[in-house]
Amino acid sequence: MSTTDARRQDAVRPDTEVIRSVLDGRWAESRRAIRALADDPLFHPVSGLSVEAYRDRVWHQMTTLAADGRIRVGFPAAHGGADDVGSWITMFETLAHADLSLLVKAGVQWGLFGSAVLHLGTRHHHERYLDDIITLRLPGCFAMTETGHGSDVQALRTTAVHDPATDEFVVHTPDADARKDYIGNAARDGRSAVVFAQLTTADEEHGVHAFLVPIRADDGSPLAGVTIGDCGDKAGLRGVDNGRLGFDRVRVARENLLDRYAQVAADGSYTSPIANPNRRFFTMLGTLVQGRVSVAGASGSATKSALTIAVRYAERRRQFTVPGTDDEVAVLDYRAHQRRLLPALATTYAMHFAQSQLVEELRSVLGGDDTHAQRELESRAAGLKAVATAHATTTIQECREACGGAGYLSENRLPQLKADTDVFTTFEGDNTVLLQLVAKELLTGYREQFGNLDFSGTVRFVSEQVVETVVERTAGRSLIQRLVDAVPGRDEDADLRDRGYQLKLFESREKHLLDGAARRLRRASGATGTAAFDAFNEVQDHLLTAARAHVDRVVLEAFVAAIDTCADTAATALLDRVCDLYALSTIEAHRGWYLEHDRLSPARSKAVTATVNELCAELRPHARQLVDAFAVPDAFLGAAILD
Amino acid sequence: MSTTDARRQDAVRPDTEVIRSVLDGRWAESRRAIRALADDPLFHPVSGLSVEAYRDRVWHQMTTLAADGRIRVGFPAAHGGADDVGSWITMFETLAHADLSLLVKAGVQWGLFGSAVLHLGTRHHHERYLDDIITLRLPGCFAMTETGHGSDVQALRTTAVHDPATDEFVVHTPDADARKDYIGNAARDGRSAVVFAQLTTADEEHGVHAFLVPIRADDGSPLAGVTIGDCGDKAGLRGVDNGRLGFDRVRVARENLLDRYAQVAADGSYTSPIANPNRRFFTMLGTLVQGRVSVAGASGSATKSALTIAVRYAERRRQFTVPGTDDEVAVLDYRAHQRRLLPALATTYAMHFAQSQLVEELRSVLGGDDTHAQRELESRAAGLKAVATAHATTTIQECREACGGAGYLSENRLPQLKADTDVFTTFEGDNTVLLQLVAKELLTGYREQFGNLDFSGTVRFVSEQVVETVVERTAGRSLIQRLVDAVPGRDEDADLRDRGYQLKLFESREKHLLDGAARRLRRASGATGTAAFDAFNEVQDHLLTAARAHVDRVVLEAFVAAIDTCADTAATALLDRVCDLYALSTIEAHRGWYLEHDRLSPARSKAVTATVNELCAELRPHARQLVDAFAVPDAFLGAAILD
Numbered sequence A, B: 001m002s003t004t005d006a007r008r009q010d011a012v013r014p015d016t017e018v019i020r021s022v023l024d025g026r027w028a029e030s031r032r033a034i035r036a037l038a039d040d041p042l043f044h045p046v047s048g049l050s051v052e053a054y055r056d057r058v059w060h061q062m063t064t065l066a067a068d069g070r071i072r073v074g075f076p077a078a079h080g081g082a083d084d085v086g087s088w089i090t091m092f093e094t095l096a097h098a099d100l101s102l103l104v105k106a107g108v109q110w111g112l113f114g115s116a117v118l119h120l121g122t123r124h125h126h127e128r129y130l131d132d133i134i135t136l137r138l139p140g141c142f143a144m145t146e147t148g149h150g151s152d153v154q155a156l157r158t159t160a161v162h163d164p165a166t167d168e169f170v171v172h173t174p175d176a177d178a179r180k181d182y183i184g185n186a187a188r189d190g191r192s193a194v195v196f197a198q199l200t201t202a203d204e205e206h207g208v209h210a211f212l213v214p215i216r217a218d219d220g221s222p223l224a225g226v227t228i229g230d231c232g233d234k235a236g237l238r239g240v241d242n243g244r245l246g247f248d249r250v251r252v253a254r255e256n257l258l259d260r261y262a263q264v265a266a267d268g269s270y271t272s273p274i275a276n277p278n279r280r281f282f283t284m285l286g287t288l289v290q291g292r293v294s295v296a297g298a299s300g301s302a303t304k305s306a307l308t309i310a311v312r313y314a315e316r317r318r319q320f321t322v323p324g325t326d327d328e329v330a331v332l333d334y335r336a337h338q339r340r341l342l343p344a345l346a347t348t349y350a351m352h353f354a355q356s357q358l359v360e361e362l363r364s365v366l367g368g369d370d371t372h373a374q375r376e377l378e379s380r381a382a383g384l385k386a387v388a389t390a391h392a393t394t395t396i397q398e399c400r401e402a403c404g405g406a407g408y409l410s411e412n413r414l415p416q417l418k419a420d421t422d423v424f425t426t427f428e429g430d431n432t433v434l435l436q437l438v439a440k441e442l443l444t445g446y447r448e449q450f451g452n453l454d455f456s457g458t459v460r461f462v463s464e465q466v467v468e469t470v471v472e473r474t475a476g477r478s479l480i481q482r483l484v485d486a487v488p489g490r491d492e493d494a495d496l497r498d499r500g501y502q503l504k505l506f507e508s509r510e511k512h513l514l515d516g517a518a519r520r521l522r523r524a525s526g527a528t529g530t531a532a533f534d535a536f537n538e539v540q541d542h543l544l545t546a547a548r549a550h551v552d553r554v555v556l557e558a559f560v561a562a563i564d565t566c567a568d569t570a571a572t573a574l575l576d577r578v579c580d581l582y583a584l585s586t587i588e589a590h591r592g593w594y595l596e597h598d599r600l601s602p603a604r605s606k607a608v609t610a611t612v613n614e615l616c617a618e619l620r621p622h623a624r625q626l627v628d629a630f631a632v633p634d635a636f637l638g639a640a641i642l643d
């Protein structure tokens, strides 16, 4: 029919299974195991349930998951697990193709509540609680956020005062602003909660620490002194019982302090292996990094589900005829439609590989004692979480619109995907705040001193350094260096599809943005108080752009490294084109910057747009294959328009 | 506290009432009347109802509105109305601050069903039906879209064949693809429907015409031959009963043809005052333009509600302390947060004035016989509908995220605003398709020959013309010409805040994009079939960009014209700054283009960004006042975080 159809015939078509196995990577088996849940109707996404019925259903799904024991894999061998955090995160990521309320509920129970006990607690906590947590005999909450403080965790106002008379902690909510808010598992199912509170012993304040606080009796009624509210209806995740917790001088035993990083003795004396309170606090938070990695992965899966629906629909949906014929045009043949879906698809591929790399890093760093690697991991997790969740939000929205009226009906799943994932940009760290952390990490070689949002500190610190930012390379270092070095001397001579040239453009943008931000902050040297805030604030958007540019570069490098591991020629050729589309559509999005900084000439900038269009046309015949390689089971997609 | 607070003191503060009255404009009284509904709890937005309870509630709201008769205002005097479409659309726009399910249900009943009978029917239809429609004794549907065809209305496949034996039309759904889909009022309440179907008389086909077809008996059961389905759960608008309609050789009397533009005699002979079938079809559709104008207005209102919530929250929400102090920073003081909300606020102002201008045009053109003005109106409505709904989608999303976790809870309204408006980009014309229509209109002086999506026609036509696109000016022609003419000879000398310079930048972009698109299409001259499609498709994204640039310019000119009518100095000064922010943030968003085409130097492009930042800081102290001037009643906002 159209030339596009002709091109479709020509293309050398790799085997979908090959691409799938490149995507599936090391934990392919874990992915397959979760995909197999699609055979059980219990795990199919549904819509239109009442809140109560939905919560019941999710609870039933949870108990089913708990019963078959597969979630043990991420826990220690002593508790029947395999200590395999990579497999656990991959399973979690894959589960995000099923109902996202289940995903979040599982994330709260095992990923947050369970991990907090595992990583912030010590042996006696593990022995006493972990099995019950794994089997769901002890449903629990992760109660950090308060009504008044979400992003600024150090400013939490719930108190935990050691009472030497009884050797207990008194957990207390001083006012409504300090009640715990949005807490998953709190409104209905939780029996216990890890509560973050300001610890005071013998009149000394030690900052935020985590305590295990029972909240409900076995019959489900709140324990004495505990007030529990329901957050009510939400945009999505309506199967998750988010709630509010207040404590009126609730007493817990001293053992309920999760005491891996700080211990309180019976007499109230306080000890910690980490002297600096700031560092201690961020070390504790750092152990919870897998939550962010999980959300980044889950965003990727939801994005893949949405793209699978939208691309498959766009292949079959026809609207308007080719002039002079009765043939109706498949909407994916329209350039405008390709523009809406294919760069997003390419970006989803790129992020997939960055995510896999991050999980690898998590696996190798977690539990070790390389604090530099740990900070690097946290920063990378923060950055990728922010970028992946933002990508999910815009892409799922685009997919909804790309399906026209059908995209608005629940029977076609996109409404649930949109509503459920909408909070991903907010929880596990608000994206703006996370990107800011990334920028600060990048700006200093002395990561230990940062991590908090002490503006004057930042300004002063940066000003004291001879700041020369270093672009650190990710996996595949030597490969990438080789590609960059091979770029011809004059950039204008390079082919736009030259990978080294693309890498160079990404890298130079990151470096220039970071250098500029550092210079601007240095100029504000010595400012304090409001002046320091103003100086920081002047640079804030610049910092955020720099952080994004950093993540973009990390993502591209991960894609390049992943393609390098693929042995199949046809698959490599296709993935190379997908990578071109990711790289060039990203450059196109930032072409204003490249033109302003003379990294692209006007003619070359226009050529970038033309090449993106070409790549869309070249990939259009492969679009179906590229989404099929995501291997989302039809029953998980749950979209009637694909029937 | 911060310098921002200091600036807040300095600013000359206009009276909020003055800004409000500039915004309220000619139909201020209609706006006030609808705002007064906020006193009645029946009209407060709610969430968490079951679908049935929600539909009941909306029905109750509808009957209450119908009973007090205010909606008559848009109907003819003969039916108790005032023929005042401006007032009617303004009321409708304002009602969009209340529950959006009510808005859409009202839009279907009176705006679509009622208007179709009014504009496509003739005297006997009016006499027989209008009163019942106005009073809701006859709830009805507007049944155009089919499962298989939404955007391409000319390709609908429902048939209506005249049977001379009984002098009836036989309305028939040939297959599942041809059933009417997504139809508002169909699943539960509708008794009748205006059905669009392909008319055949005496074996001659005449294209799509509209027929009144009863669908339900008084007891609510479907009439013989009519199959009714429910579209089920949706992303939002859950109080609207969208459904599917199938017809199995349903017979209706000949009078049920809405026969203003085409008549069928008892013997089946067909006559029409418009000879060209294509023109006839688009003339019929053109009478329904007010639907698009209404949706554009409603998008604006929903955007205002969301911004009111987000800005007021950002003023009081504090997170992180100013270095060295215990003062927590209001999040609206962060530049990143200003960047998220204030350019969107400025754009909302700009669009408000463009919308008011559009309603004025509608009022003066509708019912007249200036076909040129009518086509111009349709094009403008299509363009503004597309741009306003896209703006609503991105802005409401941004507001949701800007409120952090609170923005995800239904008690803070943003989830409903997002979900309910999400379909605005799709219904009343898919945005991509609408912008394409705008581009085609712009590309020719001979509007009559276009309007459909006949690519070869377009290509051929354009190629035959010596295409010289003309930028037509909107209201305030002479004022705008004066401003443009006053710009210094060398653009680089102009102040970025010079309105004439901004107008020139907008205008030159539009003109260059249109000229380029015309040139590219001309090159494809003579192509037919697939080649014509490919030629068109190559230019599609360029055409869409040109159409957007056109709308941007129209919007800016409307803003400029509106400020010119404001007599108050302080208000004018403030609105001027808001207009600067709209103009410069739009230029910033397109700076890649301006740089590529040498309309901005790199240094100047960077200065645009710096000026946008400055304007954000200057407007930050006025943000609250600017949203207060929207005058959305608190009870309509329905956001607990503002309590």
Ligand SMILES: Cc1cc2nc3c(=O)[nH]c(=O)nc-3n(C[C@H](O)[C@H](O)[C@H](O)COP(=O)(O)OP(=O)(O)OC[C@H]3O[C@@H](n4cnc5c(N)ncnc54)[C@H](O)[C@@H]3O)c2cc1C
Binding pocket: A108, A142, A143, A144, A145, A147, A148, A149, A150, A151, A152, A181, A182, A183, A184, A234, A237, A242, A423, A426, A427, A428, A429, A430, A431, A432, A433, B317, B318, B319, B320, B331, B334, B336, B337, B401, B402, B403, B404, B405, B406, B408
């Ligand atoms: C459905 C859901 C489930 C949740 N589950 C849990 C849970 O189980 N346990 C738990 O502890 N918490 C949970 N949360 C809370 C969540 O982690 C917080 O909402 C999140 O951390 C953001 O905090 P906040 O809502 O207080 O927003 P704030 O921190 O007040 O941020 C508000 C806005 O201000 C902006 N902002 C803040 N600081 C800055 C800055 N420095 N610069 C620029 N802009 C800034 C943000 O970008 C944001 O847009 C959940 C939330 C939701 C909605």
Ligand SMILES: Cc1cc2nc3c(=O)[nH]c(=O)nc-3n(C[C@H](O)[C@H](O)[C@H](O)COP(=O)(O)OP(=O)(O)OC[C@H]3O[C@@H](n4cnc5c(N)ncnc54)[C@H](O)[C@@H]3O)c2cc1C
Binding pocket: A317, A318, A319, A320, A331, A334, A336, A337, A401, A402, A403, A404, A405, A406, A408, B108, B142, B143, B144, B145, B147, B148, B149, B150, B151, B152, B181, B182, B183, B184, B234, B237, B242, B423, B426, B427, B428, B429, B430, B431, B432, B433, B453
């Ligand atoms: C809640 C709701 C209420 C509705 N109420 C009514 C009602 O009361 N009465 C009624 O008649 N209809 C109603 N509709 C239908 C609505 O008007 C249609 O959904 C709309 O016109 C789009 O048509 P479609 O869904 O067939 O999408 P399609 O036209 O099939 O479009 C699908 C996708 O393809 C893209 N596309 C199509 N053509 C092109 C092209 N030429 N170039 C590039 N891209 C293209 C579109 O952008 C879109 O993303 C309603 C729909 C909804 C969801």
